[in-house]
Amino acid sequence: MLCPCGCGESLYTNLMDDFDPYWKYVIEEKTISLKPSIDRLVGCKSHFFLTHGKIIWC
Numbered sequence: 250m251l252c253p254c255g256c257g258e259s260l261y262t263n264l265m266d267d268f269d270p271y272w273k274y275v276i277e278e279k280t281i282s283l284k285p286s287i288d289r290l291v292g293c294k295s296h297f298f299l300t301h302g303k304i305i306w307c
């Protein structure tokens with residue numbers, strides 16, 4: 250997905266638990282939630298949760 254801060258960077262979240270780090274996802278009522286939070290350590294350093302399809306900034 251594109252970084253929600255608007256910096257234009259593409260973010261990749263690994264969903265396979267064979268590799269670290271990985272995120273667990275839940276789809277409920279056509280929305281997706283990811284855990285844990287997404288914390289960019291480079292660039293814009295955005296830190297947020299994707300919860301029920303919405304960005305929750307940390």
Ligand SMILES: [Zn+2]
Pocket residue numbers: 252253254255256257258293294295
């Ligand atoms: Zn960004």
